[in-house]
Amino acid sequence: xxxxxxxxxxxxxxxxxVILEFGLMIAAVVHVLKHPQYRFGNKVLxxxxxxxxxxxxxxxxxxxxxxxxx
Amino acid sequence: xITIAFIKKEIMETWRxxxxxxxxxxxxxxxxxxxxxxKLTPELLKMxxxxxxxxxxxxxxxxxxxxxxxxxxxxxxxxxxxxxxTMSHELAKGSLTNLLTKGLQRRVxxxxxxxxxxxxxxxxxxxxxIVTLGYTHYYFPDxxxxxxxxxxxxxxxxxxxxxxxxxxxxxxxxxxxxxxxxTVIVMIIFNLINLYKGAVNYNPISLVxxxxxxxxxxxxxxxxxxxxxxxxxxxxxxxxxxxxxxxxKKL
Numbered sequence: 001x002x003x004x005x006x007x008x009x010x011x012x013x014x015x016x017x018v019i020l021e022f023g024l025m026i027a028a029v030v031h032v033l034k035h036p037q038y039r040f041g042n043k044v045l046x047x048x049x050x051x052x053x054x055x056x057x058x059x060x061x062x063x064x065x066x067x068x069x070x
Numbered sequence: 071x072i073t074i075a076f077i078k079k080e081i082m083e084t085w086r087x088x089x090x091x092x093x094x095x096x097x098x099x100x101x102x103x104x105x106x107x108x109k110l111t112p113e114l115l116k117m118x119x120x121x122x123x124x125x126x127x128x129x130x131x132x133x134x135x136x137x138x139x140x141x142x143x144x145x146x147x148x149x150x151x152x153x154x155x156t157m158s159h160e161l162a163k164g165s166l167t168n169l170l171t172k173g174l175q176r177r178v179x180x181x182x183x184x185x186x187x188x189x190x191x192x193x194x195x196x197x198x199x200i201v202t203l204g205y206t207h208y209y210f211p212d213x214x215x216x217x218x219x220x221x222x223x224x225x226x227x228x229x230x231x232x233x234x235x236x237x238x239x240x241x242x243x244x245x246x247x248x249x250x251x252x253t254v255i256v257m258i259i260f261n262l263i264n265l266y267k268g269a270v271n272y273n274p275i276s277l278v279x280x281x282x283x284x285x286x287x288x289x290x291x292x293x294x295x296x297x298x299x300x301x302x303x304x305x306x307x308x309x310x311x312x313x314x315x316x317x318x319k320k321l
Contacts, residue, residue, distance in 0.1 A: 013106045
């Protein structure tokens with residue numbers, strides 16, 4: 001099976017996956033940029049965590065990183 | 071009556087803090103990842119090893135293997151991360167003080183929190199299961215995994231223990247990481263107990279690690295009876311301890 005066909009075959013899986021993962025990431029990135037008060041860490045740290053650690057990063061940010069006035 | 075009101079408050083809170091939204095997204099992603107990983111693993115092996123040895127085609131069993139692996143190795147801890155500070159957060163903010171001094175029974179707080187938490191555990195596992203089920207039917211229409219519904223029950227029962235553990239540790243430790251820490255420590259202890267082979271059927275962790283054998287063979291379900299009883303017993307015990315601990319806690 002060549003690569004193109006492999007991709008085409010898995011599209012029903014890949015499209016929702018990419019949408020959800022990017023959605024979560026972008027929501028977290030927007031939140032990091034708009035609310036510059038964090039419980040700990042700074043903007044750059046949280047951006048790196050949120051962008052490079054898929055799924056875990058954004059969840060970790062929303063639970064532990066974001067400030068009280070959410 | 072007051073319990074229902076407090077349950078409503080909990081549901082509103084999980085909605086306002088977007089916790090429920092994060093749960094839904096994360097467990098939906100897991101649901102998609104399971105069949106995808108099952109499908110791509112042989113292809114990736116082929117590409118990276120560059121061999122011509124034929125790999126066996128993935129079956130529905132591989133997809134369910136991924137499901138139980140993801141839930142027990144990732145989902146469980148993500149749930150713990152999300153609800154790690156469920157009690158300690160409120161205690162730190164002092165948002166309960168007003169209600170409790172006006173006569174709200176303390177155990178009502180624990181029970182309604184536990185109820186809503188368990189509901190969310192059912193929701194997340196159920197969602198992940200349904201997504202995996204749909205894709206697995208679509209991609210692997212075989213009948214190699216006949217007992218998928220039965221294998222799901224131990225996961226639900228384990229949720230009882232997880233919820234009471236989260237409540238207990240986050241009441242005990244005044245820190246947002248308390249619940250997560252407690253869960254990790256208890257999972258390590260359970261894993262250590264499993265080194266002793268005779269304890270496997272009594273160990274609560276078997277409820278999240280032995281599911282695939284149930285998928286293949288439903289008689290294995292009944293081997294896990296002792297472990298289910300112990301899990302429920304532990305959960306009730308922990309809940310009782312939490313109520314006692316919270317009664318003595320200064321606000």
